[in-house]
Amino acid sequence: MNKKYSINEVAQVFNITTNKLRFYEKKGLVKAYRDNTNNYRYYTKEHLVRIQTILMYRVLGFSIEDIEHILNKNYKDNVLEHFYKQWEILNNEMDRVRLLKDSIEELMDEMYESDDKEYIDKIIESVKKIHQVRCIKDNWKDRWNFNDWAKTYDISIRKNIGSLKIYKNYDKILQTVYEKSVKNIDKDINRIKVLDIGVGTGNLSEKYLNKGYNIIGIDQSREMLNVAKQKFPNLKVRLGEFLKIPFNNNQFDVIVSTYAFHHLNDMEKNLAIKEMVRVLKDDGRIVIGDLMFENDVKKENLINEFTNEQIEEIRDEYYSDIEKLETEFNKYNKRLVKNKIDKLNFVISIDNKK
Numbered sequence: 001m002n003k004k005y006s007i008n009e010v011a012q013v014f015n016i017t018t019n020k021l022r023f024y025e026k027k028g029l030v031k032a033y034r035d036n037t038n039n040y041r042y043y044t045k046e047h048l049v050r051i052q053t054i055l056m057y058r059v060l061g062f063s064i065e066d067i068e069h070i071l072n073k074n075y076k077d078n079v080l081e082h083f084y085k086q087w088e089i090l091n092n093e094m095d096r097v098r099l100l101k102d103s104i105e106e107l108m109d110e111m112y113e114s115d116d117k118e119y120i121d122k123i124i125e126s127v128k129k130i131h132q133v134r135c136i137k138d139n140w141k142d143r144w145n146f147n148d149w150a151k152t153y154d155i156s157i158r159k160n161i162g163s164l165k166i167y168k169n170y171d172k173i174l175q176t177v178y179e180k181s182v183k184n185i186d187k188d189i190n191r192i193k194v195l196d197i198g199v200g201t202g203n204l205s206e207k208y209l210n211k212g213y214n215i216i217g218i219d220q221s222r223e224m225l226n227v228a229k230q231k232f233p234n235l236k237v238r239l240g241e242f243l244k245i246p247f248n249n250n251q252f253d254v255i256v257s258t259y260a261f262h263h264l265n266d267m268e269k270n271l272a273i274k275e276m277v278r279v280l281k282d283d284g285r286i287v288i289g290d291l292m293f294e295n296d297v298k299k300e301n302l303i304n305e306f307t308n309e310q311i312e313e314i315r316d317e318y319y320s321d322i323e324k325l326e327t328e329f330n331k332y333n334k335r336l337v338k339n340k341i342d343k344l345n346f347v348i349s350i351d352n353k354k
């Protein structure tokens with residue numbers, strides 16, 4: 001016969017309060033049976049397994065609502081979906097805390113140097129900056145809907161879609177990024193940590209995977225990651241954005257990205273640069289292949305050659321201005337070397353100034 005457990009016994013088994021069990025019942029997570037004779041709650045082994053599952057997800061920080069959803073649809077895809085959601089919540093929180101911690105640290109250093117009147121102004125200034133950065137980071141949106149594009153992305157490239165034919169040198173760009181990123185790195189391949197940002201369907205990452213590099217890809221699109229995982233089951237992927245890279249400081253020897261950086265405007269690019277430099281090792285290297293103009297003048301000259309349709313297409317994205325990127329990277333004592341692939345595509349390599 002199925003053993004019956006009283007509410008006190010269950011509370012004791014899991015070292016929780018009886019109130020917590022009543023709370024889970026109120027929220028519809030575990031409904032105890034009632035004894036016909038005295039109407040007391042009682043639980044069975046199945047209840048215990050369910051409670052253990054709930055407690056496990058609570059330890060991982062899942063909300064009551066998410067746990068209810070998982071218990072109702074307890075299959076891998078749904079559970080994974082909730083893990084992604086939880087990962088995103090944690091990563092956003094870590095990014096928020098990191099910004100606060102860095103700003104407070106900076107302020108403390110400045111306070112030592114400022115006089116009694118100055119320091120309040122500095123705090124106000126810093127709070128404004130924090131607010132500004134948060135707004136930029138939290139307002140970035142995928143206007144291009146990459147989730148919808150994921151399944152047909154590889155076909156679109158091969159068809160070289162669009163009036164600007166930006167994919168005509170796709171293979172060359174990926175190959176150039178790969179070669180420049182690993183050239184003369186004096187380390188065993190499997191010890192070189194590579195991050196591919198905006199990994200998409202994994203075409204660039206494949207090159208590193210095939211040679212045995214320790215590579216991980218991040219992308220803001222779940223569907224892109226799904227396609228990448230289907231194509232390359234060994235490729236490690238994480239949900240993540242340029243503006244909130246989900247890793248600790250000084251992790252990567254190499255950061256690469258192709259056809260992704262132009263989804264950020266200039267202010268967002270500056271924050272993304274800060275993020276990339278943060279997760280890059282001190283002697284690391286960044287290589288980006290993307291749509292760029294050398295500077296404003298060259299951009300205007302080129303735009304005069306384009307049709308209205310092509311100009312529209314350019315305006316739908318944020319082509320980089322290489323001179324502006326160079327100025328930004330210089331702030332971190334990094335130098336930028338550009339490599340022209342065609343009219344619109346460049347590969348830029350960034351490493352430490354000698």
Ligand SMILES: C[S@@+](CC[C@H](N)C(=O)[O-])C[C@H]1O[C@@H](n2cnc3c(N)ncnc32)[C@H](O)[C@@H]1O
Nearest residue numbers: 146198200219220221224241242258259260263
């Ligand atoms: C045109 S695809 C390029 C994919 C791949 N890198 C390639 O070369 O084929 C752009 C990718 O960048 C991702 N992406 C765009 N903006 C991003 C951002 N802010 N953070 C992370 N990924 C981003 C998109 O989701 C998409 O997968």
